[in-house]
Amino acid sequence: MKFSPAGAADVRSLLGLLAAKVCLVALLASGLVISEVEALDKVRIAVSNPNMPNLTVAMAQQKGFFKDETIEAEIIRMNPNVAVTALATGDVDYCQLFGAVVGGAIAGLPIRIVAGYLDNWPMTLIAQPEFRTLKDVKGKTLGISSFGATPDLAARLMLKQVGIDPEKEIKILALGSDAARLTALKQRVVDLIVISPPADTQMEKQGYKIMARAYELFSFPYLGLGTHTRKIKERPDEIRRTIKATIRANRFIRDNRDEAVRVLVGWGKVERDFAYASYDALRNLFNADGAVPEDGLRLVIDQARRSAKIAREVASTDVADLSFLREAQSELGIKGR
Numbered sequence: 001m002k003f004s005p006a007g008a009a010d011v012r013s014l015l016g017l018l019a020a021k022v023c024l025v026a027l028l029a030s031g032l033v034i035s036e037v038e039a040l041d042k043v044r045i046a047v048s049n050p051n052m053p054n055l056t057v058a059m060a061q062q063k064g065f066f067k068d069e070t071i072e073a074e075i076i077r078m079n080p081n082v083a084v085t086a087l088a089t090g091d092v093d094y095c096q097l098f099g100a101v102v103g104g105a106i107a108g109l110p111i112r113i114v115a116g117y118l119d120n121w122p123m124t125l126i127a128q129p130e131f132r133t134l135k136d137v138k139g140k141t142l143g144i145s146s147f148g149a150t151p152d153l154a155a156r157l158m159l160k161q162v163g164i165d166p167e168k169e170i171k172i173l174a175l176g177s178d179a180a181r182l183t184a185l186k187q188r189v190v191d192l193i194v195i196s197p198p199a200d201t202q203m204e205k206q207g208y209k210i211m212a213r214a215y216e217l218f219s220f221p222y223l224g225l226g227t228h229t230r231k232i233k234e235r236p237d238e239i240r241r242t243i244k245a246t247i248r249a250n251r252f253i254r255d256n257r258d259e260a261v262r263v264l265v266g267w268g269k270v271e272r273d274f275a276y277a278s279y280d281a282l283r284n285l286f287n288a289d290g291a292v293p294e295d296g297l298r299l300v301i302d303q304a305r306r307s308a309k310i311a312r313e314v315a316s317t318d319v320a321d322l323s324f325l326r327e328a329q330s331e332l333g334i335k336g337r
Contacts, residue, residue, distance in 0.1 A: 041072065042071075043238070044073075045057050045074070045092065045093065046096070047077055047078070048097065050077060053118060055264055056117045056249050057096060058267045059260065063252060087227070088104060094242065096225065098113060101224075102320075111229065112321045114243065115246065115247075117222075117246065117286065118222040119293065120219055120221070120296075121222045124194070124196070124211075125158055129207045129209055134164075137164070141190045142155060142166075144172055144175065145174065147174055152194070157220065158194075178195060185208065197278060201281065218299065220300060221292055221296045225243065227239060232324075240331075241328075244331060247289060250286045257279060289335075292320060297320060
């Protein structure tokens with residue numbers, strides 16, 4: 001087929017128009033991608049350790065739950081006192097501590113709890129083989145990590161549950177790390193220690209006696225989501241989306257043992273057997289709704305008041321704002337407790 005010069009010109013014009021349209025579509029697509037990347041809200045989340053109790057935010061990051069909510073999360077390991085300070089100064093956007101955030105809010109820091117992840121403390125009292133019941137340790141020596149830390153508070157509460165006054169009827173030694181406490185128990189420097197899983201089951205296999213587990217005695221929220229009051233005022237939508245992502249992460253952890261262990265091994269740099277033992281010991285403590293039980297929150301508030309020697313009454317709303325949690329639950333089709 002032959003084309004006239006005029007026809008050839010028309011073809012060239014048509015091809016040029018098509019090429020221009022293709023370029024325009026490509027540019028628009030590129031712009032949309034750039035726009036989508038720019039739309040991600042960057043947040044910094046502090047955790048105390050890359051371990052099983054703190055797995056919620058790591059799972060939300062690994063499985064893309066944050067990204068689904070247009071959030072790009074940076075997870076930072078910080079000691080609890082540093083994390084609370086960083087939260088109060090705005091150097092991090094969120095932290096997974098619970099009791100420390102409540103204590104900080106009571107002390108006047110502009111921080112609040114907005115969700116809960118673990119409904120109780122993964123703490124166990126384990127003693128020398130000769131003890132039969134927790135009441136038998138009255139007058140004995142207890143090994144904790146440090147005074148005022150979570151293991152110390154958990155141990156005192158467990159002892160009080162059986163009528164032992166830890167202030168008067170127990171000698172308490174601050175020994176530091178889990179390893180140091182285990183060594184002290186083995187060397188009989190102390191009669192019992194407070195420890196977190198899976199060390200408790202490992203010690204039980206060696207003949208030591210599990211005296212009590214915190215979650216069997218009371219409800220005391222252990223980890224959750226804390227943020228700054230300024231973010232509550234200025235970024236409520238971001239808080240709601242962050243909570244949605246973490247609730248999804250908790251539900252995934254509960255329902256997917258092998259995948260949870262795989263993420264824990266990579267994130268926490270732990271052995272697979274240890275990861276499975278940690279998962280099996282703690283899985284039931286991860287809630288499926290992000291809720292903060294009122295009775296548990298009151299326990300945390302009262303304990304924080306006693307520790308800080310504060311006589312005034314403290315309302316739940318002074319330390320927590322759960323309105324965003326309820327919105328997130330509604331959007332996920334979850335009925336709150």
